[in-house]
Structure formats: C-alpha cells, structure tokens
Amino acid sequence: MGLLYGKQQSFIACFLSMILLLVQMLAIGRDPVAILYDPMSFLHFVSYFFVAVLSGYFADRETYEKAAAQWREERDRTQISFLRNLFEESLQIRDKLYRQVVNSEDSIGHVYRIVQQLDSIEEEQLYTKTATVTAELLGVTDVAVYVLGKNSHFMRRKVRLGPRAAARPASVDIEKHPYLINLIRTGKVFMNREFLDDTPDLAAPVLTDGKVTAVIAIYGLSFSQWSYHEENMISLTARLIAAALSRAAAWEETQMAERYLPETRILRAEPFAQIIENLRIRRQELHDAPSQLLVINGQDLTAAEMNEKLSGCMRSEDFIGQYKDGYAALFPDTPEKVLPIIEGRFAKAGLSIIRKEEVM
Secondary structure, three states: OHHHHOHHHHHHHHHHHHHHHHHHHHHOOOOHHHHHHOHHHHHHHHHHHHHHHHHHHHHHHHHHHHHHHHHHHHHHHHHHHHHHHHHHHHHHHHHHHHHHHHHOOOHHHHHHHHHHHOOOOOHHHHHHHHHHHHHHHHOOOEEEEEEEOOOOOEEEEEEEEOHHHHHOOOEEEHHHOHHHHHHHHHOOOEEOOOOOOOOOOEEEEEEEOOEEEEEEEEEOOOHHHOOHHHHHHHHHHHHHHHHHHHHHHHHHHHOHHHHEOOOOOEEOHHHHHHHHHHHHHHHHHHOOOOEEEEEEOOOOOOHHHHHHHHOOOOOOOOEEEEOOOOEEEEEOOOOHHHHHHHHHHHHHOOOOEEEEEEEO
C-alpha cells in the first residue's frame, strides 16, 4: 500500500496489520499486558511501522518529484509567455517609433535622414554629405568644412557650400583665431554671440578618439536661428559625422595595401577613379567646388621615383594616382587660376603637365 499510494495509505495498512497481529496473539491465549513487555511482540510492531514509513517514503518522493517537475514546467511556461508578450510589445513599439521617425518632418526626421545619408565608407563622399546634411538640418545655405593639418597649426578647407563660405580663406591659421584655439581645446560648439569679424556664426568640432579632426563652420544665420536649439542640432550633427568619418577612416586603414602602391601615397587606378567620381558628385551637389585633374608626363618613372618627386608639390588633401597607363594629380577645391602656381611647382620637381582636365 505504501509503495502504491504513499505514507498516508501505508500508515492505515500498518495500523490494520497491527490490529490483526494483536487479535491473533489474543486468540492464541496471550496476555494483553504481557504483549506490551514482550520484546518479540514489540519488534513485530516496530517492523510494521518501519516498513510503512520506508515504503511510503519512496512513493511520496516520487510524487513530490512529479509535483516539482510540474511546478518547474508551469513556471517555465509562464516565463516564456511573459518574454513572448514582452518581445511582441517591443516589436509594436519599434514599428510605431519607426513610422513616427520616417514620417516626421521635425528634427527627429532630419536626424534620421542624416544617419541614412552618412551611411557611406568613402571619406571624400562623407565630406560632401557633411555640408549638404548640415545645410538641410539647420536650414542654412553657407557651410564650410575645415580639416586640421598634420602639424595642427593650420586648418584646410575641405568643402564649401554657398557664396559666404566660398569667400572665406581656403587655409586658416589657428593661432590667429582665439575661438578655434578654445574650440579645439574644449571640443565644444562655438556660437558667435559677440558678432566677431572673420568668424563663422556657428562652429562645431568633429571629434575622433577625443581629438578635434575637423570643424564645421556655418555662416549667414538669420536672427531666428540664434538659439540653443540650433547649437544642439549642430552638436548632434557633428557627433554623427565624427562616427561616420571614424568608420570610413578605419575601413580605409584596413584597405591601405589594396588602395596604394607599396611604400607610396600613389593610389591604384580603381580607388583613384572612385575619388574622381566622388569629386564629380561633389561638384554637382555643391555647384561651386572645382577640382583639377593634371595628367603628368612620368611614364618612364617608377612609382617610388614619382612619389619622391611629388612629395614637395602636393598638399596633404591632394591625390596622386594611376591614370590611363600613367599618373595624374587631383586637386580638390582648386580654381583654374591657381594652376600656374601648381605648374611652377611641378616644373621645379622636373615634371611636366601633359594635359589638364576639370572634374565636372
């Protein structure tokens, strides 16, 4: 009974067995008082009780294990149901927010479009997008992007959008502009609230690994745009741009061996053609970003010799690459009137220009 049903039934069976044993002993003439003091009789009753406890224990343990397993199964089922409901609710919230962001015409919608437009790995294309998305986000027409040189004393204009930005110098001495010194030191957005001359209305640093690598300068803000809202938006834009530029720089670093000829700054033909195409797109989007392509007479020179000759003729932001079975130099943001100066530098290096091509 204990093995089949557990302790409760085993104790009932034990009690009945003891009664039957006691009745049998009385039937054969045993004295009731003597039975209590007889060791053999007492051993019979103890053995019945022990067997009842032992057999009931095994049955109850199995019952408890089944109950515990059912409880764990029910608990797991409840947890899975809760997690499934939470997941489905998260999907609903995500879809709702996605529709709000995509269909929004406020700042969130602009930021979403910025992220989409900056999803590129071409660094030159990113600089172009920097100017266009900044202009779109803040509703301005004059934007310039300056890049810090290797010596960190000068900033060179990378792209420009609008006549006010074009009127600014292509190279800026950092030491002569206190706002740039403070911006590079603190990494904070600068707003020209004192209306200083020769100073952008709004400037934001682009930080890479905690260091300022570029500055976004905005000119011609209207009276209604002098607010902390614009300052916060340009700060957000700069952070997004910095993240995109960091990804592009990391990608280009991994592709150095494939993009450049060994131990030179000369680009191979395919990546050089891609940069020319990016500058052509920049000219179409910014309308006032001329780039000059000069085909060099140097077919008899090795890549190392060409690289050595051009080391003193090229700026850090210029490009040299393989072009139609020869070499060509590419000068971004360079008007045609500057070409005689470049030709003079090439002549001093013993190089001649076969032909000139403007990237349209």
